[in-house]
Amino acid sequence: MNFRTFLKIGICLLCLNCGECFIPLIPVAVGGIASGLAGLGYMSWCSFKECCTNQYIPADFTLLDTTLKTKLYGQHLAHETVLHALKGHFEDTNPKKALAMSFHGLPGSGKxxxxxxxxxxxxxxxxxxxxxxxxxxxLHFPADGNIAEYQRNLRDEITKYLQVCKRSIFIFDEVDKIPEGTLNILVPFLDYNPKLQNIDPTEAIFIFLSNTGGSAMAQHLLQLWQAGKKRDETTLADFESLLAIGAFNEKGGFHKSDTIETSLIDHYVPFLPLEEIHVEKCIIDAFLKRGVTPSNEMIQETMTHVTFGPSPHKLYSNAGCKRLDQKASAIKQKFSSRRNSKL
Structure with missing residues (x-):
């Protein structure tokens, strides 16, 4: 046995998730080298290539919690719901189904x-x-007439990805733009105790992002406010059924969908419309990202590009924090030019 073969056998013995390791091994040779390779874990294939192990999927919930506290504004329900759902899913040693979460809210709310x-x-x-x-x-589902093709591709791709790693995550953005019926192909992957050949999807995560229900949620939040309920006092129960009904009835990928009708979405996560105080924090972040501590004048000029609704109270930004990055960039240049002209 030459050194290259010896080394590859060692790597394959230590590797937990390497599809490349198809070497006909002689039992005597394997037995003879196994103990000598036990201390060479650092030489495993996973030291050189991403593997489906805790090393590459550390699931750092302390980092997630801190990030959400410092970078996601006005979304106490989304923060709490998502963090607890993910921790529970990872801590379950025998999950009955894949974790499926559907994020809903107006554009720019943080989904x-x-x-x-x-x-x-x-x-x-x-x-x-x-x-x-x-x-x-x-981008991926542009034509209403190609649903069968989209379903076939999705089924094949998800199957292939799950064969490589059971801890895969699938994120579907613009669900409201996906042709109706396309996402029905996901039912076998999201179902309880799935019986699928060669794969186990129960450790996977599926996340869906949609604008559906955003306007209805803003109206409902306004009604709660008028009734004396503060934003931070709202609970998931105030919005979840509203979002499920909206996703099922509004035009888009979940319209009359089997995934909703068969109760396979675990959490409908509300992203509440943003108020002026939240938008101002987004503006400050946008300037700090460009190395500028904004003055009140810079913040207020950026705020002139933000519209609020619904009438007559106009409490909520119609587009959340969307487009503020570009506005901050232009205003930074404007104020910089103004300072330079005075020198």
């Missing part, structure tokens, strides 16, 4: 931020991990 924070906390390589899979409504 994509939350998804990115989750990925960064769960996976060592973040969005670059081989176990993180993004789908975008208008």
């Amino acid at each position: 994509n931020y939350m998804a990115n924070f989750i990925v960064d906390a769960l996976y060592k390589n973040g969005a670059n991990s081989s176990y993180v899979h993004f789908y975008k409504g208008r």
